[in-house]
Structure formats: structure tokens, C-alpha cells
Amino acid sequence: MRRAAKIYFPFINAGMQEVATYRVNWIFYILGNVMSCFVSYFIWKAVYSSGGGENLEGFTLPDMIVYIFLMFLTSTIIGSDASYVVGEEVRDGSIVMRLIKPVSYNGTFLFQELGNKLLTEIMLLVPLVVGVEAVRAALMGGIQFNPLSFLIYLVSCVLAYLINFFFNICFGFLAFVVKYLWGANLMKACVVGFLSGTIIPLAFLPKPLEAVFLLLPFASLNYTPVMIYIGRYSGLTLLYYLGLQLFWALAFWGLSKFLWRVSVKHLTVQGG
Numbered sequence: 001m002r003r004a005a006k007i008y009f010p011f012i013n014a015g016m017q018e019v020a021t022y023r024v025n026w027i028f029y030i031l032g033n034v035m036s037c038f039v040s041y042f043i044w045k046a047v048y049s050s051g052g053g054e055n056l057e058g059f060t061l062p063d064m065i066v067y068i069f070l071m072f073l074t075s076t077i078i079g080s081d082a083s084y085v086v087g088e089e090v091r092d093g094s095i096v097m098r099l100i101k102p103v104s105y106n107g108t109f110l111f112q113e114l115g116n117k118l119l120t121e122i123m124l125l126v127p128l129v130v131g132v133e134a135v136r137a138a139l140m141g142g143i144q145f146n147p148l149s150f151l152i153y154l155v156s157c158v159l160a161y162l163i164n165f166f167f168n169i170c171f172g173f174l175a176f177v178v179k180y181l182w183g184a185n186l187m188k189a190c191v192v193g194f195l196s197g198t199i200i201p202l203a204f205l206p207k208p209l210e211a212v213f214l215l216l217p218f219a220s221l222n223y224t225p226v227m228i229y230i231g232r233y234s235g236l237t238l239l240y241y242l243g244l245q246l247f248w249a250l251a252f253w254g255l256s257k258f259l260w261r262v263s264v265k266h267l268t269v270q271g272g
Contacts, residue, residue: 012115086172087181166252197223
């Protein structure tokens with residue numbers, strides 16, 4: 001354990017230095033997500049205003065506003081650029097620098113991104129949670145914060161991040177075969193955004209389709225943590241969805257190990 005910490009700590013440090021060095025890029029990334037969040041808010045406000053109803057599939061307008069801001073918070077916590085980074089390193093040939101290191105290929109990405117996340121969450125988590133809770137209190141007429149639900153939400157976010165990271169690593173391995181992933185990454189972002197409930201809550205879908213989507217790993221990314229935060233999942237239902245998240249995290253971890261062994265045989269370095 002101590003040896004592993006000694007090996008991978010430099011990658012955590014590198015991730016933190018990356019955020020600190022490219023802070024302007026990081027600021028614009030956050031601002032872009034905030035703008036997207038407010039665009040969604042105005043769209044849903046128009047939907048509720050034109051629909052003539054105060055409740056859509058169990059979501060009132062205040063519920064939907066909280067859902068939108070929680071999706072932004074959750075997406076910030078669990079986001080992963082692993083597939084993009086793998087694709088770019090294959091394209092420019094810099095992947096060879098990782099391959100010559102006597103450490104796990106997946107592990108270098110994971111710990112470098114954890115360093116990135118650590119610094120990001122130190123700066124953003126408390127302000128974002130306070131902001132979300134202020135919105136909830138204003139819309140619902142009182143403080144809604146539940147410390148236990150929040151702690152379970154954080155556990156769910158950790159599992160969601162692991163699912164997202166290992167899924168993106170698996171997807172990134174496509175670059176070993178197709179060489180360039182820019183277009184594929186755009187398509188992935190659109191599909192995952194829909195299947196994870198980021199665009200519309202999965203409860204709005206027809207019930208048979210909702211039941212299928214809830215079993216897929218993508219619902220475990222954003223939808224499950226948000227439902228836990230707002231108290232829609234509790235008791236055995238809560239344990240079921242946490243167990244499903246754990247299952248998908250382990251499944252993608254195992255798949256990433258397998259795909260690495262297969263994909264590395266097809267690697268052709270183009271740059272360098």
C-alpha cells in the first residue's frame with residue numbers, strides 16, 4: 001500500500017499542477033457549464049409555462065430547477081476526460097511516454113485525474129452546494145439540506161466517477177484501432193447525456209423504456225446521485241441503486257483491464 005502510494009503520488013501532484021497552471025482554461029470550462037445550466041433552466045421554465053400544468057411526471061417547476069442545478073453539480077464532480085486524453089495521446093504519439101513507465105497504464109490516468117479532481121472540488125464543492133441549497137430553500141420555503149442524504153450522495157458520486165472514468169478509458173482504447181476519436185467523443189457525449197438523464201429526467205420516458213435505461217450504467221452516472229440527493233431513493237431502493245453502481249464500477253474496471261491487453265497489440269504510434 002505504501003509502495004503504491006509512493007508510485008502514484010507524483011501523478012496526483014501532476015493533476016493538481018495541471019489545474020493550477022491552466023487555470024484560465026479551467027475557469028472557462030466552469031463558466032461554459034454554468035451557461036449551459038442556465039440555458040436548461042430557461043428552456044424548462046418555458047416548457048412548464050406553455051404546458052398549462054404544474055406537475056410533469058412528479059416534477060414541479062421548483063423540483064425541475066433543483067434537478068437542473070444538481071445535474072450541474074454532479075457533472076462537475078464525476079466528469080472525466082479520459083477518453084479525450086487517450087485519443088489525443090495516441091494521435092500525437094505522446095502515449096509512448098506512459099508505456100515506458102513501469103506502472104499501470106490505467107492507474108496513471110486515474111491518479112492524475114484524481115489530483116485534478118481534488119483541487120477542483122476543494123475550490124468548488126462548498127460554494128456549489130451552498131448555492132444549490134440556497135436555491136432549494138428559496139423555492140421550497142425552508143432549508144431542505146439533509147446531512148445523511150448528502151453523505152450518501154457523495155458516496156454515490158464516487159461510484160459514479162469510477163464508472164465514468166473506466167467507461168471513458170474503455171472508449172478511449174478505440175483510438176488504438178481507429179486512430180482519432182474527436183468525432184466519436186462528440187457522439188458519445190450526446191448519447192451519454194441523454195441516457196444519463198442530463199438532458200431530461202428518465203422519469204419522463206415511457207415506463208418500459210425508463211426501466212431499461214435505469215439498468216444501464218449511464219443512469220448510474222448522474223441520475224442516481226441526483227435522485228439520492230433530493231430524497232427520491234430511500235430504504236431498499238437506495239441500497240439497490242448503490243449496489244447497481246458498484247456492479248457497473250467493477251464491471252468497467254474489469255473490462256478496461258481486458259481491453260488494454262487486446263488494444264495495445266493494435267497500437268501504431270503516429271507522432272512523437
